[in-house]
Amino acid sequence: MASASIPSNPADLLRAAGIKVTPGRVRVLQALHGARQPLCHGEMEAQLGVDGEAAMDRVTLYRILDSLVACGLALKAVDTRGVFRFSAAGAQRQHANHIHFRCTDCGGVFCLKAEPPPPPTLPEGFRLRRAEFDVCGTCDRCSGDTTPLVPR
Amino acid sequence: MASASIPSNPADLLRAAGIKVTPGRVRVLQALHGARQPLCHGEMEAQLGVDGEAAMDRVTLYRILDSLVACGLALKAVDTRGVFRFSAAGAQRQHANHIHFRCTDCGGVFCLKAEPPPPPTLPEGFRLRRAEFDVCGTCDRCSGDTTPLVPR
DNA sequence: CCACAAATGCAACAATGTTGCGTTTGTGGC
DNA sequence: GCCACAAACGCAACATTGTTGCATTTGTGG
Numbered sequence: 001m002a003s004a005s006i007p008s009n010p011a012d013l014l015r016a017a018g019i020k021v022t023p024g025r026v027r028v029l030q031a032l033h034g035a036r037q038p039l040c041h042g043e044m045e046a047q048l049g050v051d052g053e054a055a056m057d058r059v060t061l062y063r064i065l066d067s068l069v070a071c072g073l074a075l076k077a078v079d080t081r082g083v084f085r086f087s088a089a090g091a092q093r094q095h096a097n098h099i100h101f102r103c104t105d106c107g108g109v110f111c112l113k114a115e116p117p118p119p120p121t122l123p124e125g126f127r128l129r130r131a132e133f134d135v136c137g138t139c140d141r142c143s144g145d146t147t148p149l150v151p152r
Numbered sequence: 153m154a155s156a157s158i159p160s161n162p163a164d165l166l167r168a169a170g171i172k173v174t175p176g177r178v179r180v181l182q183a184l185h186g187a188r189q190p191l192c193h194g195e196m197e198a199q200l201g202v203d204g205e206a207a208m209d210r211v212t213l214y215r216i217l218d219s220l221v222a223c224g225l226a227l228k229a230v231d232t233r234g235v236f237r238f239s240a241a242g243a244q245r246q247h248a249n250h251i252h253f254r255c256t257d258c259g260g261v262f263c264l265k266a267e268p269p270p271p272p273t274l275p276e277g278f279r280l281r282r283a284e285f286d287v288c289g290t291c292d293r294c295s296g297d298t299t300p301l302v303p304r
Numbered sequence: 305c306c307a308c309a310a311a312t313g314c315a316a317c318a319a320t321g322t323t324g325c326g327t328t329t330g331t332g333g334c
Numbered sequence: 335g336c337c338a339c340a341a342a343c344g345c346a347a348c349a350t351t352g353t354t355g356c357a358t359t360t361g362t363g364g
Contacts, residue, residue: 020330020341041320057344062321067342082234082351083320099272117269117285120251123262125292132286133269140277172310172361193351209313214352219311234320235351305364312359321350328343334336 017071024056028064029088032074038085041065101135169223176208180216181240184226190237193217232288255291262291 010029014021031047032039039047041061049055056064065086068074075087099112112135119131162181166173183199184191191199193213201207208216217238220226227239232254251264264287271283 022330022342024343058320059322059345060343063342078230078232078234080230082230082236084234101274101278112272112274114272120264120266120285120287122253122264122289123292126253126262127289128287129289130287133272133283134286135272135280135283137274137281138279140275174311174361176312210351211314211353212312215311307364308362310359310361312357314355314357316354318353319351321348323348324346326343326345328341330341331339333338 013073017073019067019071024060025064025068027056028061029068029073032068032086032088035087038075038077038079038087040079040083040085044086099133099135101137101139165225169225171219171223176212177216177220179208180213181220181225184220184238184240187239190227190229190231190239192231192235192237196238251285251287253291254286254288 010026010033011021013029014025019025027048028044031044035047041058044065045055045058045061048061065074065076069076069086073089075089077085077087079085099114099116101112116131116133119128122128162178162185163173165181166177171177179200180196183196187199193210196217197207197210197213200213217226217228221228221238225241227241229237229239231237251266251268253262253264255262268283268285271280274280
């Protein structure tokens with residue numbers, strides 16, 4: 001097998017990003033890539049404990065996550081409860097060109113066909129970093145059966 | 153002047169909502185209505201201190217905010233730093249037909265001229281509750297002076 | 305005006321995230 | 335393979351934001 005020009009295993013990703021390859025970082029990156037949705041700090045701690053290895057220090061985990069975000073290998077966001085959630089960068093690339101629908105009932109995320117709207121023009125001096133169309137409501141299953149969902 | 157059928161002062165709003173009218177709640181509701189953007193707990197504490205009256209107990213403020221949310225007089229959301237922000241219910245109506253730009257640096261919210269994009273069509277059975285165009289980056293002041301903002 | 309439930313103030317606690325500092329470890333150079 | 339050094343780690347302590355328990359005060363209906 002020839003050497004991969006597009007690195008995909010955690011160690012290579014870390015090397016390519018220019019930060020040291022440590023067991024902790026490899027484990028965290030693996031966990032992020034294996035996750036089907038962004039993980040918060042606590043979930044990640046639990047996840048890592050399952051590996052059979054000793055649980056990682058809380059602060060170290062925070063620092064690893066920060067370093068991954070800083071070098072672009074991970075993304076940081078905040079959920080509705082105000083907790084930071086981390087996801088592997090690149091995981092969202094496949095989710096680039098369509099809109100997501102979030103079910104507020106079951107928490108599920110669904111991909112819509114529609115293209116995201118173009119970013120708006122900003123006033124002088126403003127810099128756009130991210131523009132996201134946040135669409136939420138209830139999915140087909142959750143809409144159907146029970147919840148009247150406070151129409152007020 | 154006839155009795156108002158649409159109550160608008162804090163005390164009447166509280167009465168109409170069916171919860172006790174207390175000085176604290178009136179003050180908080182006034183602050184919320186006077187605010188040009190959602191306030192976090194700390195900002196509200198500061199705001200209330202300015203009134204000349206004694207600052208309110210931290211826990212009491214939390215509970216007042218919760219009670220206002222519970223009876224529908226206030227709305228609770230979470231900002232990018234993971235902090236809860238509260239706004240007067242109805243206050244968002246005047247903010248309905250344009251896009252908001254959120255500065256990730258100073259936390260400020262700015263109103264853009266552009267109209268919000270039309271809501272996407274949903275698959276069968278899905279119910280839309282909210283569609284919001286979330287635009288963020290750095291405002292003119294924060295973009296200008298200091299931060300290189302990790303261009304990497 | 306009274307009684308009672310609701311609201312408040314205080315203290316303590318809980319969850320999440322950060323800082324300082326001494327020790328360990330990955331990495332480049334030999 | 336070995337060394338030195340900076341980066342990463344582990345630990346302890348701290349900071350911020352939000353919550354819970356409980357005794358006291360206060361708004362409201364009668």
